[in-house]
Amino acid sequence: MWTTPGRKQAFGNIVLLGMVMVLINTNGVASRKVRVLDSFDDSAAGCSRKYSASLTDFGGVGDGVTSNTKAFQAAIDNLSLYASYGGSLLFVPPGKWLTGSFNLTSHFTLYLHKDATILASQDESEWAVINPLPSYGRGRDADGGRYISLIFGTNLTDVVITGDNGTFDGQGATWWDKFHKGELKYTRPYLIEIMYSQGVQISNLTLMNSPSWNVHPVYSSNVVVQGITILAPVTSPNTDGINPDSCTNTRIEDCYIVSGDDCIAVKSGWDEYGIKFGMPTKQLLIRRLTCISPFSAVIALGSEMSGGIEDVRAEDITGINSESAVRIKTAVGRGNYVKDIYVRRMTMKTMKMLFWMAGNYGSHPDNDYDPNAIPVIQNINFRDVVAENVTMAARLEGIPGHPFTGICISNATIELTKKPKKIQWNCTEIAGVSSDVTPKPCNLLKDLGSQNTCNFPEDDFPIVKF
Numbered sequence: 001m002w003t004t005p006g007r008k009q010a011f012g013n014i015v016l017l018g019m020v021m022v023l024i025n026t027n028g029v030a031s032r033k034v035r036v037l038d039s040f041d042d043s044a045a046g047c048s049r050k051y052s053a054s055l056t057d058f059g060g061v062g063d064g065v066t067s068n069t070k071a072f073q074a075a076i077d078n079l080s081l082y083a084s085y086g087g088s089l090l091f092v093p094p095g096k097w098l099t100g101s102f103n104l105t106s107h108f109t110l111y112l113h114k115d116a117t118i119l120a121s122q123d124e125s126e127w128a129v130i131n132p133l134p135s136y137g138r139g140r141d142a143d144g145g146r147y148i149s150l151i152f153g154t155n156l157t158d159v160v161i162t163g164d165n166g167t168f169d170g171q172g173a174t175w176w177d178k179f180h181k182g183e184l185k186y187t188r189p190y191l192i193e194i195m196y197s198q199g200v201q202i203s204n205l206t207l208m209n210s211p212s213w214n215v216h217p218v219y220s221s222n223v224v225v226q227g228i229t230i231l232a233p234v235t236s237p238n239t240d241g242i243n244p245d246s247c248t249n250t251r252i253e254d255c256y257i258v259s260g261d262d263c264i265a266v267k268s269g270w271d272e273y274g275i276k277f278g279m280p281t282k283q284l285l286i287r288r289l290t291c292i293s294p295f296s297a298v299i300a301l302g303s304e305m306s307g308g309i310e311d312v313r314a315e316d317i318t319g320i321n322s323e324s325a326v327r328i329k330t331a332v333g334r335g336n337y338v339k340d341i342y343v344r345r346m347t348m349k350t351m352k353m354l355f356w357m358a359g360n361y362g363s364h365p366d367n368d369y370d371p372n373a374i375p376v377i378q379n380i381n382f383r384d385v386v387a388e389n390v391t392m393a394a395r396l397e398g399i400p401g402h403p404f405t406g407i408c409i410s411n412a413t414i415e416l417t418k419k420p421k422k423i424q425w426n427c428t429e430i431a432g433v434s435s436d437v438t439p440k441p442c443n444l445l446k447d448l449g450s451q452n453t454c455n456f457p458e459d460d461f462p463i464v465k466f
Helices: 069-082 173-181 271-276
Strands: 015-025 027-039 051-054 065-069 088-092 095-101 108-112 116-120 151-154 159-165 166-169 192-195 198-208 215-218 221-231 246-257 264-266 281-292 297-301 309-328 337-358 376-399 404-416 425-428 431-439 445-447
Touching: 069 088, 069 095, 069 108, 095 166, 108 166, 108 281, 192 198, 198 215, 215 221, 264 281, 281 297, 309 376, 337 404, 376 431
Parallel strands: 051 088, 065 095, 088 108, 095 116, 108 159, 116 166, 151 192, 159 198, 166 198, 192 215, 198 221, 221 246, 246 281, 264 297, 281 309, 297 309, 309 337, 337 376, 376 404, 376 425, 404 431, 431 445
Antiparallel strands: 015 027, 027 051
16 A cells, blocks of 8 residues: 655754763653764754764664664654754764665754665565655556655755765665566665755765665755765666756755766656646756766756756766766657756766757656647757767757757867767757857857857856855
């Protein structure tokens, strides 16, 4: 039977230095053993936690064999009592901590020591099955429900997942094998999913071998993902790095991702379900990203974009040995829009295709999508691009009768591989301009010579100040 997440909201941050054991009794909160932390602000610090405990205080065993699912949940249930008294922190000490899924709470920090590894259990009984996302209508791997994520939270306010570069290991090989063999009854779990929340920080961690997507903030606002290393075999299925989905005011920065799919995939729901749910992704800032993804994009917009995607800014992006730099994926039936996209200062090395826009991506949840729901793609800007060892400069394909418009590419130098495609710019159903681009773009991108520089807004999103 499915369980259904509820709704709350989130924001926060902390880094710790030292710990002293004390006994606390505070305004009706029962006397409990907690740890008082000295703290300091890092670049995103907004508050510190007054109370804390170690996982070992709740019977945790870091031998890599003993299940710690009950210990994690007991610790978080206990610390949740301090939400109104300064918040709380759960410290995960050195060791290998095997666990199934567990739920976070508000005004809470999960902090991993640098030598701590949280290992995802391969026992499916430790993974509840929950409802599909309402903006998707079904699971991504199979009809119906989906396995809950390893670290899960819904309706949270002020939640932080951080550490001194501690590790989450999803041990995804078993899940990948079941996916390839068609043995999955439900959609694979993600490593981290936070839903319906406000004020989320995920920082200073290593995530590896996720069963599917790594980081999935959805239906949330004021989200920071910072200083994350994500590692997956480049042939692993659907191991997207970071997927902001129907989120507002999100900052992704200083991340290094090696992925079997898109390093960052911006989403907002699937066909009629996403249109009905009606929650766009907007005010998204991506900066100082390094990506390796031989079979997918450095940054993808879509293909599930039926709630709309708008006001996305990406800068100082490095892509190495990846299929494409920025890819827009959509199709008839998606509806809504991808608009006001601004990208600057990209450095790309060894790319199959630099720019890729596809209006025929397909992949529908069912046959009930609206064939009259035509997505609008407009005001897409790229500037200050340097690329080398590129097989093809661009494949830009709009929807027949519904061209992608307002495309601008300026100051882009693309050095080709020794065996490039004969046609470097394949353009259909698009309109736009170009300036100082080599090799010369297609005629549908009108050459303005040196007169034009593509726009990039200079005002800051509110999330920059968090």
